[in-house]
Amino acid sequence: GRYRPQRFADLVGQEHVARGLAGAIESGRIGHAYLFTGARGVGKTSAARIYAKALECAARQEGEPCNTCSRCQAIASGQDVDVIEVDAASNRGIDEIRQLRQNVAVRPAGGHYKTYIIDEVHMLTREAFNALLKTLEEPPSHVKFVLCTTEPEKLPITILSRCQRFDFQSVDAPAITRRLAQIVEAEGVQASPEALGMIARRAAGSMRDSQSLLEQLLGLAADGSTTISVDDVQAVIGIGSEEKIGRLIQAVVDRDAQRALAALDDALSGGADAGGVLEQMLAALRDCLVASVGCGPEAFLAGDGYGIDFTATGKAAGTETLLAMLQIIDHGLARMRQSTHATVLAEMAVVRLAGLEDLDNLN
Template structure:
């Protein structure tokens, strides 16, 4: 089971905000392939590529929000650049691993495709791509929400993808691969990340609750997992809201109050009153 960031005391110094708090989703973000939850097919394929020396120059990680696309790209970048590697088990302790974990390594460049989607940004990328990595084995460009790039930007990027420098790896992340031109798709190794199963999400939430020194009803975590619809990040964000909303033990009623939803048992009671034409009882249910 994946835990909080490895070397917690040291890494928290780097990822903690000015107020000293690190959100749950970041604190429990997977740091290695073995910590990825629900994506064993991706873990195995990337691990085999590293072990056999068959790492491509461009990868596309597609899937719904919150399933680990960008996290997978970061772990892959770390595995390729760790001082003990390339390795499927990054050491997590060298300067390169630590800086990639905190998003501060100058050779692993993360770009938000939604806000940097024009041809000018891609021209800048193409100009910089020929510059060798300063200390890493590879310069890695991680472009999140790559489908948001303009047509002109894709055309500019295509020229680099056709003849990429040996020291550069591209990792694209998207929730909408159908919007990516086929000419770009055909030059990438594509991996589709799946929605995380309900049981895996619930197990992870239970682990986080215990790690945070809190407690929760199984039914409460079951409801949170169901509301996440396969998104691990969404489930952790909701759990964090719950832990702020409730100072003590978390119950399923707490979840309903936070979400503004009605327990199924109460709905059944209402239907029972309506079936018996019990107006007073039905109104009482609505007022509860």
């Protein structure tokens, strides 16, 4: 999207990666293969493109690309023939990698290097890995590889051992909120801090998800007359007001199935979708869980809009009971992915939750 980071300094929450890559380029100690690991949407492919730009940019400063020269602009728009992006999920076979090996031998057309960015590299077949390994073992000096993956544990050790590895962190909600505030300001739109915080929590560590949610909201506020509010966010992402979800959780914890179903219906009739409600319950009960084992408020993620005292509720409900509750919700969410009757599944989950025995006081 248009908010994709264009410099290492723009990578939110990945300062260690930015320093490492900019430093390597500035000092000329550039590895021939890097492995970027981390969850989806945290900036792996963006960082790979910035790295490709910085390698080629004649006007770079302190390892950062200038973003104005023709090479930088060509790479940013995907037009540069020496920067090749391969999606391993759809090109996973031996033929594609053989083709890549043949292309590797060809000198770069315009610059010093050819940079291969291979996304979701863990999807390659075993034969394809073996072919890639041959290239990684003796790469021509003009070739650089950046391998990106959400699942490094699936990579063969032979590949891992030949790459310099950078682990991208999931971005914490405050950092996402700060970045969203910058975007909103640049767009000349007003947004309440609570609304931005809600987007950040919903994105659960994925900078990209938070930005695509914000883009939907910017579309609504395009005429400039409106401020993006918590209500707008709830409407766009299909979640209930946190207050309503709080009442639902309280009813469940009180083991009042009738009140819990009424609270669920209230949230759904307000425009929330069933999956969104279960996700919110998961987030709030997770905070109760960590409180039940003695973690303090600094470990909470859900925010205080639910009107629930996570510490008191966690201690009262008990760890075993909360674990069972989270499993019920997780099961409901997993079933929803294959089902067309999401509301019934949410109702089943809520009734199960309200009917759960007190597992901590059974013995």
